[in-house]
Amino acid sequence: MLDRWTIGATAVVAVVAVVLNAIGARRATPGMRILCAMRAALAAVYVGWYVWLLMFPADRAGWSRSIAGVNLVAWVVVWISPAWYVLRSRRPPSGIERRR
Numbered sequence: 001m002l003d004r005w006t007i008g009a010t011a012v013v014a015v016v017a018v019v020l021n022a023i024g025a026r027r028a029t030p031g032m033r034i035l036c037a038m039r040a041a042l043a044a045v046y047v048g049w050y051v052w053l054l055m056f057p058a059d060r061a062g063w064s065r066s067i068a069g070v071n072l073v074a075w076v077v078v079w080i081s082p083a084w085y086v087l088r089s090r091r092p093p094s095g096i097e098r099r100r
Helices: 004-029 030-057 060-089
Strands: none
Touching: 004 030, 030 060
């Protein structure tokens, strides 16, 4: 029972991620819009997978195999890309020297 509750709660949190990132894709700065849109799409995939797991709880091995490749994409979209964007946006524009 706790396991199904945890899976359901995770699906709900993923829905919240879809909604907030979809809003961010419309309202964020231009560089962050694409990242928000990518995160919203990825979260939607996770929602689908968690709903599938709730409907077919016996096939955990198949679920785990199918989501493994997406987890690799998640590392790039959720963890690496936003950090890269922030670091890149903090650099001075090229061609402009720093004042001493």
